[in-house]
Structures are given as structure tokens and as C-alpha cells.
Amino acid sequence: MNTKNIMDLYTDFLICSTGLVTATALSSIVDKEVSHDQVTRMLSKDNYTSVDLWREVKPLVRKLESTSDAGFLIIDDTIEEKRYTDVNDLVNYHYSHSKHKHVKGMNILSALIRYGEIALPIDYHIIKKDVEYVDKNNNIKRKSAINKNEVAKAFIKTAISHMVKFEYVLSDVWFSSAGNMSYVNSKNKYFIFGCKSNRLVRFNKVWHKLNELPLTDGQVITCYIKDVAFPVIITKKVFINEDLSTGELYLISNNLELSGSEIYKIYQKRWIIEEFHKSIKQNASLSKSPTKTIKTQANHIYCTMLAFIKLESLRLKTNMNHFAMKAKLYINATKAAITELTKLRMTQNIHFSLH
Numbered sequence: 001m002n003t004k005n006i007m008d009l010y011t012d013f014l015i016c017s018t019g020l021v022t023a024t025a026l027s028s029i030v031d032k033e034v035s036h037d038q039v040t041r042m043l044s045k046d047n048y049t050s051v052d053l054w055r056e057v058k059p060l061v062r063k064l065e066s067t068s069d070a071g072f073l074i075i076d077d078t079i080e081e082k083r084y085t086d087v088n089d090l091v092n093y094h095y096s097h098s099k100h101k102h103v104k105g106m107n108i109l110s111a112l113i114r115y116g117e118i119a120l121p122i123d124y125h126i127i128k129k130d131v132e133y134v135d136k137n138n139n140i141k142r143k144s145a146i147n148k149n150e151v152a153k154a155f156i157k158t159a160i161s162h163m164v165k166f167e168y169v170l171s172d173v174w175f176s177s178a179g180n181m182s183y184v185n186s187k188n189k190y191f192i193f194g195c196k197s198n199r200l201v202r203f204n205k206v207w208h209k210l211n212e213l214p215l216t217d218g219q220v221i222t223c224y225i226k227d228v229a230f231p232v233i234i235t236k237k238v239f240i241n242e243d244l245s246t247g248e249l250y251l252i253s254n255n256l257e258l259s260g261s262e263i264y265k266i267y268q269k270r271w272i273i274e275e276f277h278k279s280i281k282q283n284a285s286l287s288k289s290p291t292k293t294i295k296t297q298a299n300h301i302y303c304t305m306l307a308f309i310k311l312e313s314l315r316l317k318t319n320m321n322h323f324a325m326k327a328k329l330y331i332n333a334t335k336a337a338i339t340e341l342t343k344l345r346m347t348q349n350i351h352f353s354l355h
Contacts, residue, residue, distance in 0.1 A: 001034055006042045007303065009034060014285040014307040016329055021285045021300075044295055048302040050123045054162060057120050057309055061113060061164065068115040071166035072269050073159055075112075075152045075175050077127075078277040080286055081105040090294050092129040092142060097174070108301060109148060111155035112273050113164055118312055119272045121305050123158055125151045126298055149177040156180070160187055168192060170270040176252065178227035185230055185254050192267045195234065195250040200226040210234065210250055218260035225252065235260035280304045283311060283322045 001009075013026045023039035065071065082091045082105045094107040107127035112119045129142035152175040159166065169184050169191045176193035184191045197211035202224040215221060217238040222231050233256055237249040251263050258266075280286045284307035289300040311322045318325070 001038065003042050003045070006034055006038055007306070010039060010042065011284075011303050011307040011310060014304060015283065015311060015326070016333070017285050017288065018330060019288065020290055021288045022290060040296075043291065043299045043303075044293065046299070047295060048299050050125065050158075053124065053302065053305055054122055054158075056306060057122055058162075060309065060313060061120060061122060064115040064118060064120075065165040068165070070168075071164065072114040072266075073111060073156065073164070073166040073169045074114055074119070074270050074273045075109070075155055075169065075171040076270070076273045076277070077107060077109040077148065077174070078281075079103060079105045079107050080281065085292070088294055089128045089130045089142075090126055090297050092127075094127065106297065106301070109151050109155075110273065110276065111152075111159065112276055113159070113166060114269060114272055117272075118316055119276060120309060120312055121276070122162070122164060123155045124301075124305060125154075126301060149175055149180055152177075153180050153183055156184060156187075156189075160189075168266060170267060172270070178225065181225070181228050181232070181252075181254065182230075190253060190255040192251055192253045192255075192263055192270075194267075195252040197248065197250060199250075201234065202226075211248075218264075220258070220260045220263070222256060230254065231256065233258065233263070235263050237264050276308065279311065279322045280308050283326045284308050 009030070010026065013029070014021055017025070019025070023036045023043075026039055027034055027036045079094050079096055081103050085091050085104075087093075087104070090106050091104065092107075093102045093104050095101070096103045109125045109127065110121050111123040113122050127144050127148075129144050131143050131145050133141055133143060135141050152171065156169055167190060169180075169189060171180075171191075171193055173194035173196050176195055181191060181193070195210060197209070199210045200207055201210055201213070202208075203213060203221060207226075213221065215234070215236045217236060220233050220235045222233050224230075225232055232252050232254050234250060234252050237251065237260075239247050239249065241247050251267055253263055284304040286301065286304040289297070291297045291300050308322075311325060314325060315321060320328070
């Protein structure tokens with residue numbers, strides 16, 4: 001069996017598995033038709049990258065483009081925690097904005113293209129903390145040679161060079177640099193980014209911090225952002241948190257024709273990338289690989305992207321979400337296991353009487 005066939009089998013295994021995804025387990029499932037060593041070689045031989053991902057996903061992207069009016073390029077990152085894995089360039093300490101602390105794991109940046117309810121990963125980058133430095137307390141630390149906003153700009157640039165059809169770039173506050181705004185605008189695309197409340201804006205010829213403006217819920221103002229040469233619009237969305245506290249979300253766009261409700265409606269399309277993060281972890285076994293080396297860890301991440309694409313392809317044909325598909329696989333597998341157990345008991349003439 002060649003490498004491509006083994007990878008196809010491995011990505012199926014990532015979707016079907018409910019436990020650790022090891023080479024030994026996969027070999028056992030296929031009755032040793034593929035050996036443990038063949039699976040290991042597939043994960044450790046080549047360096048798979050976003051270039052390979054684009055080659056695999058391109059035909060489906062082109063198919064969806066042909067029947068869609070507009071696309072949305074969505075950029076975000078996630079951390080896959082690896083508490084018990086040794087630290088290396090990939091597995092390191094990253095700040096989690098959801099947990100408000102540093103956690104050990106792999107930080108994965110992704111770019112999704114969304115058409116309707118289908119979203120596909122077309123680019124990704126795994127943060128490598130491969131540069132050592134000494135902090136102000138003389139502690140040796142690690143950092144990445146490239147920051148996240150530079151990665152996001154590269155995503156946008158690559159999507160344009162691949163002639164991917166999209167109208168808007170959507171991302172949260174962590175990717176809303178002046179450089180990204182200027183680049184998107186220069187390519188005649190629109191953006192809607194989250195914006196930090198302390199961002200400096202020039203309104204009525206005076207510079208203010210954004211949260212100092214008398215901006216009401218849903219109101220839109222036209223202003224200038226520091227280091228951005230063109231006018232933008234900003235709106236504020238007020239929402240209630242689960243603990244009943246009040247939160248505020250500032251959104252910024254270079255489409256000056258939008259209303260506050262239109263900005264928020266479009267920005268909500270960004271949420272599908274959170275579903276993507278959840279699905280690659282729970283339905284494509286991102287979190288269930290015991291790989292130890294940088295190459296095998298990176299290649300496993302690549303395979304989870306392919307597994308997600310398979311799930312989205314099935315979703316397109318079955319109209320079932322990933323979690324429903326996974327549940328169906330589990331139910332059918334359990335049925336098959338019970339049938340096999342019954343046969344085994346009958347063969348051994350074993351009967352139980354429970355009282």
C-alpha cells in the first residue's frame with residue numbers, strides 16, 4: 001500500500017476512532033494489512049505543509065466557488081493542549097485568551113474559506129517558538145520568529161494568489177493590525193475585524209481611545225484608525241454574558257456603506273471557525289495522538305485537516321453535521337461489537353442469568 005493510500009486510511013481512522021490514534025491500533029483494525037511501521041513511516045517521512053493542504057482542498061473549493069455569490073476568508077487560532085508532552089519548538093507555552101493564562105500545547109493558526117454553511121481550511125501555520133532570548137529577569141525564554149499578524153497577512157496574500165473567491169476577511173481583535181487592514185484594502189477586499197477598546201481613533205479631528213467615544217449599541221461612526229491611511233467605520237455591539245454581566249464588542253470595517261446590524265450579521269459568520277476548532281479536536285482526533293517528534297506532530301495536524309475536509313464533503317452530501325456523523329459511526333460500531341460479542345458467546349456456549 002502506497003503512502004497516499006495509507007494516509008487516506010489514517011484520516012478515516014482519525015474520524016472513526018474514539019480513543020488514542022496509534023499506529024498499533026490502526027494496524028490491528030485492518031488485520032495487519034498495514035503494519036505499524038508503515039503508518040509510522042507515513043507520519044515521519046515527509047514534511048506536509050499548507051501547500052499540500054491547498055492541493056488537496058482546491059478541487060472542492062473550486063466546485064463551491066462556482067455556485068456561490070460571495071465567500072468569507074476567516075482567520076483565527078487555537079491551542080491544542082499537550083500537558084504531558086515534552087517541550088519542543090511546537091509544543092511550548094502559549095497564552096490562552098480563553099483561560100487568561102499560559103498553557104502548554106501547540107498553537108495552530110488557520111484560514112478557512114466559507115461558502116454558505118460549508119467552511120474549508122485552505123491554509124494553516126503551526127507556531128514554532130524556535131528563537132531563544134533572555135527576558136528582563138535573565139530567564140531564557142522562547143519566541144516565534146514571525147508574529148501572528150504577519151501569518152494572517154500571509155494567509156490573505158496566499159488566498160489572493162490562489163484566486164480564491166471571497167469578499168470579506170473576518171477575524172477577531174488579535175489579527176486586526178493596521179498592516180492587515182491596509183493590505184486587505186489595497187486588494188479591493190473588505191474586512192470586518194474585532195477591535196480593542198483602547199485602540200486610538202481620530203473622530204471629529206481629535207484622537208480618542210475607542211471606549212472614550214459616546215458610541216451607543218448599533219451606532220456606526222466614520223473615523224480614522226492610527227497608522228491606517230483610509231477612513232473606516234466602527235460600531236459597538238452590547239451583549240449579555242452567561243453570568244449576566246454586560247460586554248461590549250467593537251467592530252471595524254472598510255465597507256463604509258454598512259449599517260451596524262449588517263456589520264454584526266456578517267461578523268457572526270466568523271463563528272464557524274470556532275466550530276472548526278472544536279471539530280478537529282473532537283471529530284478528527286487532533287487531541288488523541290501520542291506523537292512525540294516535531295515532524296510527526298506536525299504531520300498529524302495536517303492529517304486532521306484532511307479528515308475535516310472529508311467530514312465537510314460528507315456534510316455537503318448528507319446534510320449531517322460532524323457530531324451527528326460521529327454519533328452515527330459510534331452507534332453502528334457499538335451495534336457491530338454487540339453482534340460480535342453475541343456470536344462469541346454462542347460459539348463458546350456461554351449463557352448468563354442475571355437476577
